Amino acid sequence: MDKNNAPQPLYTAHGKPAGRIRQKNEESILAAAAEEFARYGFKGTSMNAIATRAGLPKANVHYYFNSKLGLYVEVMRHILELWDTAFDDLTVDDDPATALAEYIRIKMEFSRRHPEASKIFAMEVISGCECLSEHFNKDYRNWFRGRAAVFDAWIAAGKMDPVDPMHLIFMIWSSTQHYADFSDQIRRINGKRMTRADFARASDNLIAVILKGCGLTPPPTPER
Amino acid sequence: MDKNNAPQPLYTAHGKPAGRIRQKNEESILAAAAEEFARYGFKGTSMNAIATRAGLPKANVHYYFNSKLGLYVEVMRHILELWDTAFDDLTVDDDPATALAEYIRIKMEFSRRHPEASKIFAMEVISGCECLSEHFNKDYRNWFRGRAAVFDAWIAAGKMDPVDPMHLIFMIWSSTQHYADFSDQIRRINGKRMTRADFARASDNLIAVILKGCGLTPPPTPER
């Protein structure tokens, strides 16, 4: 009976702390799957490749995640959890320049630290959002309208230029995600990977152009 | 012997104008392949799906294009032909505002008219540019450096703010291609496809923000 009272890391029928192994393996598989899905999309990825990358036999992947689609949605779920945490608490009383600069910096940091997540999301959207169809539900559209409303309020208050909020958000999304999704193109163009300092410079540039373009004065660059 | 003197639309051994059929079929296949590759990438696309979409038996696709990879590079070649035609003749003497606005408008028009081309390119880059490795050669990097040099000259002449040319180009590329690559996300967010007028508004917004962000005065919007 004690077994049933155990917390989240479940125990097996043998009473052994197999949760440890399970957790470790599931993480390996999820990480391997993320890399493969980021490169080849859902259809282009094979369970074999995922298993090999995770250092496990193919059957084990099916043991932990029943099907390829199941594994995919799990990977997707993890990504969407990482996402959308910022920019949630945006209000009319915030300073537009500070809020926008902060959002751009957060998005860029995400591109730098989780490029695979961005790529998987991009692949999924390009492929027609078959798996994300329920993600773009009423809640999501309401979130989007909420942010747009704040922009409109700022504009009405004369705090910034009359820029279409939707297109502004798209602009921020695309220009920041670009550094994750197209990292290979960037690498080939200037012959080397983007360093942390390169990302900082890119952030500064984006913030300078976008904020000035909206009639805002960029806040001072934070210390680095 | 006359057969051998015939111009490009070749004739078959039967002397019939089979070039017509060949041309028509090849076009169908290329169009079908573009749609499939745009959705599923190279690995995720099957020759069967292409053949079905083109309304031909699978074997015919192999007859016209020897292999899947051959067909893919052919599709890619067509795309790269469409691309990169604009912005080539940029010189220091051009007016920055006019030139940038024009480039943004051209890129947006491309996103509107050839979304599949943009998607295939995006997929290829996200997948690591395996097929495009030779596309990013010295010539390409020189092209890029050439444009950047013009920006630097404009900046040195005090015609625009000191914006990093590379990041500015990335910004224009990403924000315009976004309307092609992420069209599905956009459609789901605001419940309908972007119309021609929507694209025009998006262009105007991008031009307004980016040009002002670079310290430039946008030229008057052309008549529509």
Added chain:
DNA sequence: GTCTATACTGCGATAGAC
């Protein structure tokens, strides 16, 4: 829990009748 062996399907590609 783990892994080998295997069922079954769909893939890219080709042979060969028409």
Added chain:
DNA sequence: GTCTATCGCAGTATAGAC
């Protein structure tokens, strides 16, 4: 030039020994 039939292989998924 066109299309059916088929080869060989890689794909997802599962059964069952350990």
